[in-house]
């Protein structure tokens with residue numbers, strides 16, 4: 470399995486893949502025209518890697534099975550969120566009130582609206598074909614993005630966030646939306662979710678103007694705040710093991726948590742190294758550690774495989790070299806596939 474930047478020829482396969490997604494994956498629209506626009510936008514972003522600063526560029530990647538040419542997964546990075554149009558989130562703020570008369574103290578959670586016009590980098594759009602889940606494909610897909618960020622840090626902001634999909638059922642119902650959003654927006658969650666990708670003006674127009682007390686929401690909605698969709702739980706765990714943390718920001722529609730990490734503190738970004746391939750062998754010993762390995766030139770391609778690093782270069786298997794189209798002397802960016810504590 471390899472990860473590479475999206476290409477125009479992937480559009481049909483990617484669009485088919487998006488049909489398999491359930492509700493709540495905002496940035497993987499089922500609508501072909503929106504999808505096509507996003508692929509085009511991404512192609513433009515990849516054209517200019519050496520001389521750009523974060524201005525909201527979209528970088529979409531695909532997971533390809535090289536033997537069949539099948540596209541079985543996708544993920545993406547937006548170099549910066551919030552600009553002319555802000556990035557929205559609710560901050561869950563704790564508020565304590567005392568009464569001397571009653572001798573009591575009350576703690577409340579309040580949702581306050583955050584509008585950020587100068588936001589961080591965001592990773593997202595992660596989706597893996599159900600038949601290909603397990604076996605480490607999700608990890609490969611998610612973490613490959615960090616090798617890209619490590620290679621071209623200037624394209625990104627110093628902070629990276631991930632808006633995780635919140636609690637939404639098979640029919641597209643979100644308890645949080647039913648308790649809050651629907652009263653303000655007057656449309657169904659899937660519709661609002663889709664619209665937010667095209668034009669966020671309706672958010673500015675209709676979002677509640679005042680803070681919202683969590684105590685006043687129904688139990689089911691309350692319980693869903695900062696919780697992820699069952700299918701998103703592994704992705705959350707993975708990001709947390711790379712250094713991401715929840716810091717009291719949730720989505721304004723379905724209350725899914727926003728995780729964040731300093732760009733250079735992300736485990737893979739911090740650990741990754743750039744070295745030439747000094748030897749390609751038929752097969753390294755089985756006990757050799759597994760690494761995430763990225764070819765940089767002529768195109769960025771990531772795979773996983775055994776690797777031994779020396780001061781002056783790395784040794785990799787023939788199969789990995791072939792998958793990544795690597796020859797001797799070409800540089801690779803690599804990092805251990807798993808942080809030590811999860812080995």
Ligand SMILES: NC(=[NH2+])NCCC[C@H](N)C(=O)O
Pocket residue numbers: 495555556557558632661662663665666669720721722723
């Ligand atoms: N689940 C959603 N579609 N939420 C609305 C979009 C919120 C997002 N943080 C933004 O500002 O674009």
